[in-house]
Amino acid sequence: MTAPSPTPARSSGADDRVVPRRRIIAWALWDWGGASFNAVVTTFVFTVYLTGNAVNHPFGDEAFVSAQLGWTLGVAGLIVALLAPVTGQRSDTSGNRKLWLGVNTYIVVAIIAGLFFVQAAPEYLWLGLLLLAAGSVFFQFAEVNYNAMLSSVSNRRTIGKVSGFGWSMGYFGGIVLLLIVYFGFIHPDVGLFGVTSENGLSVRVSMLIAAVWFAIFALPVLISVPELEPHGSAARPRVSFFASYARLGRDIAGLWRTNRHTVYFLIASAVFRDGLTGVFTFGGVLAAGTFGFSASEVIIFAIAANVTAGVSTVIVGRLDDRVGPKPVIVVALIGLVICGSAVFFLHDAGKGAFWVFGLALCLFVGPAQSASRSFLGRVIPAGREGEIFGLYATTGKAATFLAPAAFALFVTLGGAQYWGILGIVLVLLVGLLVLLPVSAKQKQLSD
Structure with a gap:
């Protein structure tokens, strides 16, 4: 890690800094690498290993393990919600944002490596859950500092494009790594280096x-x-750790007085970002349970979905800089509501309907996520990026129950899995309605 070197501060006026392309690529490669946690650990491989499949439950009853997984990740989310703004604020004031990005990142690396020791037996369940929860906490801390560095690799005219590029790199990195581990170790009876599935070794x-x-x-x-x-x-x-909360409270009160629409945006984005997460979280479940996809077809669809989301995010990122992030988010949310509704009404139409409208959903997910980050990045004053993106993480974590709860509620009321689609659509619609009154042209927050 190199010694810190100063970068010109952003100003509320024109920002014409030219950022070297290699610096932008270097920043985005963190997203590419972070796919190892998002795609492989928490979405498609390790959590599936814990909860089991239709015929194999090495860690115990599927319902019990799934419930413990949910509770454990819920506690992890609460820890992030309580600590992220303050840890972000303190990295701002220390001038060691990159240091803390490195520290938190390599703690996550060590935790991922530690998952190797989670053997396929009930007595290893809590080791797996605790490592997964700890990884979630430190990954979120790292992500706060990573998002805060967006201002270091973009200017006012390119922030949307750069944010979209970084987000798309996460999708593409996930695709490549999933292909490596799936075809190299998990899918073959005997994988690379003679690895088999005995005792969960392939995972x-x-x-x-x-x-x-x-x-x-x-x-x-x-x-x-x-x-x-x-x-x-x-x-x-700098103040003590607990005094940081008092400072945070004063800053939030000041934010409410001077730029209330930014607070409204944080609330709206917390709602619709949870809906966006729900699209990917329950997409595979719906593909298999409602539309009859096999396990292999789900993985093929997941790869296609990531390609679709990644490409659309790159393209729309350029539009973000031309028309602004709010129109991008609004159009994306409208598209998601329409396509999600189509998936619901065509639940009996077979796999082809899900391929069409499921991939259409993915066209809008990435741009909405990326534009949300660039929207906030445009109004943060230099030196408060970590704190405000910490609030962004906190509000997001405060709403993480919405999509799962809405999905479960509608499944319960409707009596069939496909009714859960309406729950996710409802969350996206509420986020859209809360976003609409937010001013598209905000003044930069004051120092």
Whole structure:
């Protein structure tokens, strides 16, 4: 890790800094590497290993393990919600944002590697759950500092494009790594280096591959992207950890008084971002349970979905800089509501209907996520990025129950799995309605 070197501060006026392309690529490679945790650990491989499949439940009853997984990740989300704004604020004031990105990232790397020791037996369940929860906490802490560095690799005219590029790299990185671990270790009876599925070895070795993947691709941002020099609000004297909460409370009150629409946006984005997460979280479940996809077909669809989301995010990121992030988010949410409703009404139409409208959903997910990040990035004053993106993480975690609860409620009321689609659509619609009154042209927050 190189010593911090100052970067010109952003101003509320024109920002014409030219950021070297290699610096942007170095920053985005962290997203590429982070797919090891998002795609391989928490979505498609390790959590599936814990909860089992239709014929194999090595860690215990599927309902029990799934419930414990939910509770454990819920506690992890609560920890992030309570700590993220303060840890972000303190990295701002210390001028060590990149240092803390590195520390939190390599803690996650160590945790992913530690998953290798979770053997396929009930007595290892809690080791797996605790490591998964700890990884979730530290990954979110790292992501706060990573998002805060968006200002280091973009200017006012390119922030949408750069944010979209980074987000798309996460999708593409997930595709490549999933292909490596699936066809290299998980799918074959005997994989690379003679690895088999006995005692969960194929999944456990995949965790080592994922750890190495993240460790390598996290390095460029730590080497090539300079640290922002503390100034403005970041030059405020450091206070104790608990006094940071009092400062945070004053800052939020000031934010409410001076730029209420930013608070409204944080609330709206918390709702619709949870709906966006729900699209991917329950997409595979619906593909298999409602539309009859096999396990292999689900993985093929997941790869196609990530390609679709990644490409659309790159393309729409350029539009973000031309028309602004709010129109991008609004159009994306409208598209998601329409396509989600189509999936519901065509639940008896077979796999073809899900391929068409499921992939159409993915066209809108990435752009909405990326534009949400760039919307906030445009109004944060230099030196408060970590704090405000910490609030962004907190509000997001405060709403993480919405999509799962709505999905479960509608399944219960409707008596069939496909009714859960309406629950996710409802969350997206509420997020859209809360977003509509938010001013599209906001003044930059004051230092």
